[in-house]
Amino acid sequence: MLFYNRAHLLHALCEYARHHNAHRPHRGVANARPLAPLPEPITEPATLARLDVRRRDRLGGILHEYHQAA
Incomplete structure (x- = not known):
């Protein structure tokens, strides 16, 4: 994964x-x-x-989260 700058890297780390x-x-x-x-x-x-x-994709589809719909 490529990071544009420090802020982008920190966003990805926090999301993970x-x-x-x-x-x-x-x-x-x-x-x-x-x-x-x-x-x-x-x-x-x-x-x-x-x-x-x-399914909810996070970090542009790298991470996937699954939830039961109401």
Whole structure:
């Protein structure tokens, strides 16, 4: 990845740190994100059939975050 200047580099580092600490699951701690509790599991078959997952690209598509749409 090429950076135009120091501000661009700092933006990319902050964006990655935000993704790493707030969104990305961590395998070592039961897939819990460091700054958020685990969500409740979905066990109802009707709810599983209606899941609508949306992807959000960060850093121009280098990072991907997935969320369930409301």
